[in-house]
Amino acid sequence: FAWSTIGDTAPQGICGSGLIDLLAELRRHEMMSPKGVFSDRKQFEVDVVSESGITLSRQDASNLAQAKAANYCGQYIVLRTFGVAPGDVDRLFLAGGFANYVDVRNAIDIGFLAPVPGERIVKVGNAAVQGAREILLSRSRRAELEALVKKIEHVELETTPDFFEVFVEACQFKPMPGVLV
Template sequence: SIYEVVLVGNPVMRDLFFGLDVYPLGQMPYRSVTEHEFREGQRPGTHLAKRGKQSLLPIHPDGRVYALPLVGSHVGSDTAACLLATGLAREERTVAMMDIGTNTELVIGNRHKLHAASCPAGPAFEGGQIQCGMPALEGAIGRVQLEPEQRLGVIGVGPPSGLCGSGLIDLLGELLRTGRINSCGRLTDGSDRFWLDAENDVYLTEEDISQLAQAKAANVAGLHLLHQNYGIDFSDLDVFYLAGGFARHIDLDHARRIGLIPDLPDERIVQVGNAALEGATLALLSVSAREEIDQLVRRIEHVELETFPEFFHCFTDGAQFVPFQNRITEAII
């Protein structure tokens, strides 16, 4: 029988599993019930736990289901797990982490000071709201080269069915590199879509590119404002962790070319992939790791990006497909 389960996820997912009211997460100041209660001194932390018999999981009735604490607002227990996995909070160096997803989480700092924020990027880079977008399953195009000859890397052995996150980043980078789109994301030949595989009906439309540009813009705005609030430029970073389900498969050259990540050298970028899962595993196997993260989240400063008057400027500037190291920071300053 299973006696221990550890859960991590965004605040809405976590609280729904535990049967909590998620309405407060959709209203200012966007805090979980557990965060409200913790701030009012009604509970010792924002972690959650229940017995197996109180859950619908196939575990021992006296087993325990434990959810890691929240960082704050929409920065959830998955980010707490990422911090466990990367050891970011024990670093002397200045480190940033970007966990790419529908709600991208950002953390910057070291053992002395930590800031965190979330960006409502939407599902575009996970294939959502993209006409030929799909998860990284059989048939998904995950690698794209257009010139000197077209090459597609397809998951599995069958024909291509659509584009997953890494394939979308590759395709945008290649379209930009070969002059097929401009920095505003418009196709330079005047058409409304680029056919990648006409035989299998796989293409990217200008509306798709617009969705990807908006998702990128949210992430870029978050990165710039968080760094500005922390008081450093991207060039000051010693390490940049790129996390998320498909982060390990992102081509760094293309990600830098379209302006999705800072223009840092490869040796300063670490693709950690699904760090939340690794952190959850550490917490499952170690009670001391749970205690460590429960104390850690209390000293992280949650930065509310929506309160910055510069957000809209950063967002519109970040929607352009250009490298962005220090570009917006300098424009703001």
Template sequence: DIVITENDIKNLIMSKASVHAACVTLMKQAGVTHTEISTIYFAGAFGNYLDKKNATTIGLIPEIGFDQIKNIGNGAVAGANIALINRRARKTLDEIAYKIAYIELNAESSFMDEYTSSTFLPHTDLSLFPNVQKMLDACRIRKG
């Protein structure tokens, strides 16, 4: 039997809240809104099999178009291969690495506020998820 417990759901909510709060905190630090995000990349074993629609519906990531979300598999290996094979790409990667800023999320005062807001499915502010809001409204109309 496959069983989902209350504790499993609690862990899912806490994990998704952490990811979403991190996204929002980093976006604020960079001065970027969700409408300015061109692409979100899911990497690694978890990201490779993550369903874009479900990730958006539960509020794991900011709501953007599904075509703007890419599952790339093992991004570290792919990046290492590119860096080893192509010198121009390696130069570009070096330039990107130089621009990276380290942000300690637990030191950011807004992170805990974002985390708390993100512990709801999909979020306490549904205006951040207009398509999910439409889907929920459609479900309510069908039931009502």
């Protein structure tokens, strides 16, 4: 595996965006099944940076699958509830430090992100700090936010009748379908 670290320091582990890239590559090269099982069924972990003892185990893949599934369910159920196909999303904003480093194509390939066309996905950095600054310093921006909050509709994922089925399907490392049923 080829790898790099932030600040070109010795590797200590794999960050979240690195895990997404690693799993996408393992899938792309058919070294792992969609269910997170290594192609060599006797193998329980793969050396990522052997000189540092950094590995990816089947348990690591299982843990990531569950975290990914929660994210997938949120996107899938909200899109389906409002009758919007991923390809019809005008813009998907990715916020936060993690989002700045995630490879969008890899995230879509393993089902971490809905298959929204890449040109419609926008990385906005630390939007929470910027948003807080704007509403604290601008009355008009605060009024816009207050109006927007009144339009938000809460969707309770866990009360969706097929939540468990969607979650189980989402535990696989494969893209979300473009048509949601």
